[in-house]
Amino acid sequence: MNGTSPTKPFNLAIVGGGITGLTLAIVLLQHNVQFTVYEAASKFGEIGAGVGFGPNAIRAMSLISPLVQEAYQRCRTNQWESKQNVWFGARVGDMRKAGDDGTFEYAGRPGMKIGDEMFEIHYPNLEDISGVGGVHRAHFLDQLVHLIPSSVARFGKRLVDVSGATDGSEDVVLHFADGTTAQHTAVLGCDGIKSQTRKSLLGSDTWNAVFSGKCAYRGLVPMTKAIELLGEEKAMNSQIYFGYHGHILTFPIEKGKTMNVVAFASRESWTTPEWVVRVTKEELLADFRTWGPTAIAIISAMERHDVWALFDHPPAPTYYGTKPRICLVGDAAHATTPHQGSGAGMGIEDCYILGNLLGEADSVEDLDRAFKAYDEIRRPRTHKLVTTSKEAGRLWDFELEGHEDDVDALQRNMENRMHWIWNHDLRAELERARVIFRQPA
Ligand SMILES: Cc1cc2nc3c(=O)[nH]c(=O)nc-3n(C[C@H](O)[C@H](O)[C@H](O)COP(=O)(O)OP(=O)(O)OC[C@H]3O[C@@H](n4cnc5c(N)ncnc54)[C@H](O)[C@@H]3O)c2cc1C
Structure with a gap:
């Protein structure tokens, strides 16, 4: 990771050190953006279970850094040679x-x-990646932790509220359950499905997760x-x-x-x-x-x-706000059911887009433009994942109208429904986001 001193005129708070928060930290380090990660738990950690990543997620990892891709490959489990795809x-x-x-x-x-x-x-088109497969979540997270200096992390910091600073700076103030506060230019909410940053941004309970x-x-x-x-x-x-x-x-x-x-x-x-x-x-x-x-x-x-x-999550009307400055990333923005195995992968894609835009930002005003571009580009794709994933759950359980007991229809549907997720051109998406970012205010 890049070790030179941060040079940007802003200082960000990442709330949550799961897969999304740590991946975003890795992208920001590469761009010399100053940040601190606030994690509620006493250390970074994941549950003892598996997680699978599709080709889009693995491409996103290698676009972020070969080190992230290598971290994944170190944990990945190969299937049989004849079952690689x-x-x-x-x-x-x-x-x-x-x-x-x-x-x-x-x-x-x-x-x-x-x-x-x-x-x-x-899977289609695996030629450009070294392989797909499942990883043990805790082991993968450990690998990401190794790519981040320990000095950026604060543990035992459960966010309970976000407010605007009263010192005329337009900063945000983070309030933690232990009674302490921290002041930053903006908050990047990576705090998962029960996100406090989401509540602070969207206000009403309407946007809480639903069963x-x-x-x-x-x-x-x-x-x-x-x-x-x-x-x-x-x-x-x-x-x-x-x-x-x-x-x-x-x-x-x-x-x-x-x-x-x-x-x-x-x-x-x-x-x-x-x-x-x-x-x-x-x-x-x-x-x-x-x-x-x-x-x-x-x-x-x-x-x-x-x-x-x-x-x-019901579809959020926005992923960012400017008073106070908050931007939602990963599950905090678009928690989905797991039926298409893509929730964490979408979070990694988010980090590539948002992290690169923040890398181009040179002023506090640029932060707002970066958030706007990220929101405009990422919201439709990630909302589509939430909707189609719920449908997939019903399909896999023979509950979807028109597909009951129809194995051929199920096969056709399965073969086609993942293409828009797996075959996504993330580089082109970043270029589209850059165009929005550079538009005059
Ligand atoms: C059964 C199941 C299977 C799944 N399988 C897959 C799969 O195969 N592939 C895939 O891509 N996705 C899968 N997913 C989805 C995936 O687990 C999530 O999309 C992903 O873990 C989200 O990562 P995150 O970092 O955004 O959020 P989280 O993993 O929820 O991390 C949030 C972090 O924020 C911290 N935090 C929370 N609140 C606060 C607070 N107030 N203050 C400070 N810190 C806070 C938490 O302690 C945690 O460290 C699955 C999900 C489920 C439920």
Whole structure:
């Protein structure tokens, strides 16, 4: 990372040190922008679960810095050589509609049995990147932490409010739960789905996250155990098991030492104030009681049983404000359900665009122009992700009108629906943002 002294006439606060906050910090370091990261927790950290990145996210990483791309590649897990370009192998998971002989009557696919592969979904155009795949979230975050000097981080700083400074400077004042304050030129809100910066910017509760109708059981299975239960092909390559009102994803992480599992189920409502709740194995199995032996084996082998309520954000009318100066990035701006595996990747794209615009800013007025350009360029793409992702969740669970039980329609839809996400030209997007940034006020 660039180590020269900051030269800009502004000083920024990044609130939140997750994947978005740390990636943004890395971009700002390259442009000699002065900033401090305020993190509520006592140290940077991520949960013990997997996260997958699509080709767009990996391209964004390498555009940001080869060091970020290398950090990712150090954590990434390869699938089999023959499966390098496979996003998921789609398999039959739920027994509910099996005939007496255990086979399914999907149109054009006679005789399918539980666990059988119906089709594969492939990534297009991987020539320009070294590979896609899942990583262990905590390990990836550790790699990002190594790219940032420890002097920029303040821990135990839970933001509770943002106000305008009263000293005539037009600065923002950050108020923390420990009673302390900090003054900066602007706040970059990277504080996730329950974002306080979002509340400070948008004011009303209308823009709070809403329950999406789905929840997810997340867990890990040691790979030796997974192979014993499923065989090598299923355990060591990404799979999606389809069912009614639920689906199960598995993919390898930790260089093949662990199989990551996310088992989704539909729910009419979520009434518990906590969004992550420990459940018993019996409660978990109850949601999958009609599923076949493959799914039951996967779920039974999960080492922890936490259920996550999946919320997403209504589309924010803006991602920035100038009084006080706040700009939202990553999940704070556009938290999405995970059904297209792209929430964190979109946050990384945000960082590339916003970080580069801030790198070109030479005055406080330029900050506002950078925020405006970022907002105009990023809001439509990221809102589209939130909407299409919710739809994908219903599609994967055979709940989407016109797609019930239609495996061919499901395959066609899966093959096409990710292209606008994966094949995005982020460099061209930055050029469009630069044009807006340079327009006279
Ligand atoms: C089940 C599931 C599976 C997913 N799978 C994928 C996937 O495969 N691929 C993908 O791209 N995305 C996936 N996502 C989405 C992805 O997890 C998020 O998009 C991503 O983690 C958001 O990163 P972030 O840094 O913006 O927010 P967060 O990860 O939420 O980080 C926010 C940070 O801010 C801190 N913070 C919060 N409030 C405050 C405060 N008031 N003051 C100070 N600090 C604060 C937090 O402690 C945290 O460190 C998944 C999500 C779920 C729920």
